[in-house]
Amino acid sequence: MAVALVAGGALAGLVFQAGRDWSGAFSAFDGYLLRVARFTLFQAVLSTVLSVGPAIFVARAFSRQQAFPGRALMLRLFAVPLALPAIVAALGVLALYGRAGIFSGAFSRFAGGDWPGIYGLSGILIAHVFFNLPLATRLFLQALDTVPDDQWRLAAQLGMGARPAFRFLEWPAMRASLPGIAGLVFMLCVTSFTIVLLLGGGPRATTLEVAIYQALRFDFDPARAVALTAAQIGLTLAIFIAITRFGGDYTAAATLSVARRRYAATGQGERLCNLLVIAAAFFFVAGPMGAVVVAGLGADLGRLALDEAVRRAALTSLALAVPAALLSIGLSLALVACRRVLEYGRRERPASWLEWMSGSGASLVLVLPPTVIGAGWFVILLRLGNLYAAAPAMVVVVNALMAMPFAVRVVRPAYDAASARNERLCDALGIAGWNRFKLIDGPVLARPLGTALAFAMALSLGDLGVIALFGSDSVQTLPYLLMQRMGSYRTEDAAGIALLLGVLCLGLMAISDRLGRDAA
Amino acid sequence: MRGTIRFLLLATLIAPLVPSPASAAEGALTIYTYESFTADWGPGPIVRKAFEAECACSVRFVSVADGVALLNRLKLEGQSTKADIVLGLDTNLMADAKATGLFAPHGAIANEVNVPGGWSDDFFVPYDYGYFAVVYDSDKLKDPPKSMAELVDGDPKEKIAIEDPRTSTPGLGLVLWIRKIYGDKAADAWAKLKGRVLTVTPGWSEAYGLLTKGEAPMVLSYTTSPAYHMIEEKTDRYKAASFAEGHYMQIEVAGMTRKGAKNPLAAKFLAFMTGPKFQDAIPETNWMYPAGKTDKPLDPAFGRLVKPSKSLIYSSDEVAANRKAWVDEWLSVMSR
Amino acid sequence: MTGRSGLEIALEKVAFRYAEMVMGFDLRFAAGSVTAIMGPSGAGKSTLLNLVAGFEAPSGGRILIGGENVTGLPPAAHPVSMVFQENNLFSHLDVAANVGLGRSPSLKLSGEDRAAVSDALARTGLSGKEKRLPSALSGGERQRVALARVLVRDRPVLLLDEPFASLDAALRREMTDLVGELHSRIHMTILMVTHDEQDARQIADRVVRIEDGRIAGSDAVEAPSPGGRLPESGGE
DSSP states (O other), X not given: OHHHHHHHHHHHHHHHHHTTOOHHHHHTOSHHXXXXXXXHHHHHHHHXXXXXXXXXXXXXXXXXXXXXXXXXXXXXXXXXXXXXXXXXXXXXXXXXXXXXXXXXHXXXXXXXXXXXXXXXXXXXXHHHHHHHHHHHHHHHHHHHTTSOHHHHHHHXXXXXOHHHHIIIXXXXXXXXXXXXXXXXHXXXXXXXXXXXHHHHOSTTSXXXXXXXXXXXXXXXXXXXXXXXXXXXXXXXXXXXXXXXXXXOOOOOOSOOOOOOOOOOOOOHHHHHHHHHHHHHHHHHHHHHHHHHHHXXXXXXXXXXHHOHHHHHHHHHHHHHHHHHHHHHHHHHHHHHHHHHHHHHHHTTSOOOHHHHHXXXXXXXXXXXXXXXXXXXXXXXXXXHSOHHHHHHXXXXXXXXXXXXHHHHHHHHHHHHHHHHHXXXXXXXXXXXHHHHIIIIIHXXXXXXXXXXXXXHHHHHHHOOHHHHHHOOXXXXXXXXXXXXXXXXXXXXXXXXXXXXXXXXXXXXXXXXHHHHHHHO | OHHHHHHHHHHHHHGGGXXXXXXXXXXXXXXXXXXXXXXXXXXXXXXXXXXXXXXXXXXXXXXXXXXXXXXXXXXXXXXXXXXXXXXXXXXXXXXXXXXXXXXXXXOSOSSOOOOTTOOXXXXXXXXXXXXXXXXXXXXXXXXXXXXXXXXXXXXXXXXXXXXXXXXXXXXXXXXXXXXXXXXXXXXXXXXXXXXXXXXXXXXXHHHHHHHHTTSOSEEEEETTHHHHHHHHHOOOOEEEEOOTTOEEXXXXXXXXXXXXXXXXXXXXXXXXXXXXXXXXXXXXXXXXXXXXXXXXXXOHHHHTSOOOSSEEOOOHHHHHHHHHHHHHHXXXXXTO | OOOOOOOOEEEEEEEEEETTXXXXXXXXXXXXXXXXXXXXXXXSHHHHHHHHHTSSOOSEEEEEETTEEOTTOOGGGSSEEEXXXXXXXXXTSOHHHHHHTTTOTTOOOOHHHHHHHHHHHHHTTOTTOTTOOGXXXXXXXXXXXXXXXXXXXXXXXXXXXXXXXXXXXXXXXXXXHHHHHHHHHHOOEEEEEOSOHHHXXXXXXXXXXXXXXXXXXXXXXXXXXXXXXXXXXXXX
């Protein structure tokens, strides 16, 4: 509901603003736009396939190698790309694969001639995979954690090797979350903006998001912006539904899902294979991050640490990210519970529209361009009263909503499984509300909630879009400061801030991991 | 652990309260501008201090991302805007800004305005100017282009990063620059230049990042960009290429809103803006040329910058009338 | 499927640490015997079974099954089948496939395997339910499927970890009878963790009590009680 309110409110605000002149809306749909829409979908589908496909195997490898040094750190590192502004990540990717990148020498020799860099579709795909492969891996890993302990033991006893275990245990668990994860990644790629322009190599690579930005910012044509946003939502919805259909529905096994120990019998060969997969994924993700770190270390970190503006921005970032993340998981939990109640209530009848909305629909908030949300609410708040007072609250709310699709993905499988097991019992014993959460669901959900919190914080920490629109000098976050420094030649400062952002994110990640584990 | 969380929550509650804006009780002036102006290292803090000392009033800045966002903010707020002064539009946006009907004529300008080609506009007063230029990495590029023609026809292996005219001011600047030089043949020039374009970035920051990261040997920026590297980083590595056809100019202006017209401080600020106390801050904080009289001489580094043989510029009405067509033309060539 | 008879299980000075508790087991289970393992929660009953199944490796001592040292071998190399309280079935596979997994962990079944599966299903009273998914079965039926899989696996040792604890008393008795019936045909060595004194008496010839990770006692059971209902006994 909250999602609908914020999204609807934003659109209403713009529609109101556009009220006077609708000509832009109709002229929005021309040949150019058709090409843009086609490219948007094309790159998003490819990016999704390339991110989600390998993530299945990386997650599986992580799940089968429960103990090796650095595993926890690696997984935390996998959440950092979410917090990095696109420009930082893009430059990190270029530091490796660009014309002047570390690998350019090797690539040149290989290609026979000068390495032209990765500009074009390949660049877009690499950057998108950099962002989304780690995300998908962590989400799949969460899904694998819902496989009950007993079944791992059973598989071990039955002598299932890697292949049958994948077929009978791991794949069914991951398949259940596949549509959701693929949908999420797809939406993130649909709305990609900076990466598509910067690495796309020219205006041929343009997404609808760019067109919306242009319409609202440069042409100031709210009608056109609304029309384009509607088109973006419509297209995404169509693909999204297709993905969901393809994925089919999954009946969660009635189990408690706290996998404490894994009994997978991994032979030496498989172990080596798993570690190779993990290493490959790790280097792919860590490479650009390493470049960010190296660049960051080049900055005058001592001076930055003493810089009043940096400290203030770091505090502001935390002060916005933490409540946004808490609000986000609170809302997600409510949404997941609501969906489950609807599902539980209907038994065998087909899912209602409302159930679907509360399940997957919430993710659609991701395809609403932040520009549109920001501008729409700007118009409304302006009419209602004090814009400046509302700005921080608005940033928190919008960030919380943006993080919800992630949190829902993480929490839902565990919640549904716990509910399937406990629903009747709790009904019978009359355990409800807070007591139920504290005693029954809470302990089971602690771990996924910790992960969800981490994602939500990373996302809010890295947010730029929403803040930029409400931007007044009172709300300056780290990414904001980063862009500011970058925009005034201070690239070294920017690199240092990017490093700080990454470290902050890792720290928060460690805290939320700890919280999840302690409570479990 | 608990302690940390509690601290963070506390910080959340307090954060919105901390930066309380100056009270508007007696003599306050609200200036809308862009962020790099009000940044710690920008001209904003210096200007505010100097003006507050002079007027015994308080100055309140509200900053948004850039000039375009500034205009949009005004359009969104309409008559209810709190701005007295809007500072940071450029000539390309002036026609649009005037059309909002939110601005008031400024009357006589107290100080002499000094921009190449002279200045006359009833609504807006310039406070600085600069020229677009191709800035190159002299370690990588030994033989920089000496004219737009050389840039267009040059070796396609020597790449340039440009900005997208759909999303950025310098991007639009290059479209206007090429249009000014080539007229109706601009499309042909773009078709040739296209081979040299490494990539088209959404904004200036990304493109400039490509230059400093060594990805692109050339980037579309300003003639004054090298001054930053000379003064702040003591290096001559990044240079602007001087083009024989001349350089396209960007003039940044400020205007008084109709609300500001009722606030005597607004007119006072516009007069102050063209005077030395404001103008002295411009070169080394905004990295542009001052548009009025300064007391301090320019840093010698500015003397070593490219001085355009000719200043190229379209009037704001011409830009307003043709922008869409010219950008579309660019788009159709570049998307081919 | 004229099953082999059971094998003797021997735990020789087996030591195991679980969190703060240090456990030590030193005992034998005769070939073909049925032993009920009882004791308070957390005493180490399941750990004992996990050690025998190879899910846990002892920190000291040896485990022998049929005289062969299986200490440290992977679970699949232990000649045992185990039935848990829940989650014995893969929810997306039908009954026949779940049983078939007992023959081939990759479900590559020969004609002979298929025959064994239907035979096992017939013996556990599941004929005609081959194509059902676990979600369409009752709790008792699900455990029957697990027992059918035990049959096709045909291992000399069967470990039952409170397999019928979630079923009602009548059904529990019925299932326990089924286990007894299977045992009378195949004579595998059975270890069954239970909280229910009556279950124990119904089938077991010995009751081993475990407290705090140690063997606290071992009693032979006289003749199984002929089905007279005892009052609800301990357990949680």
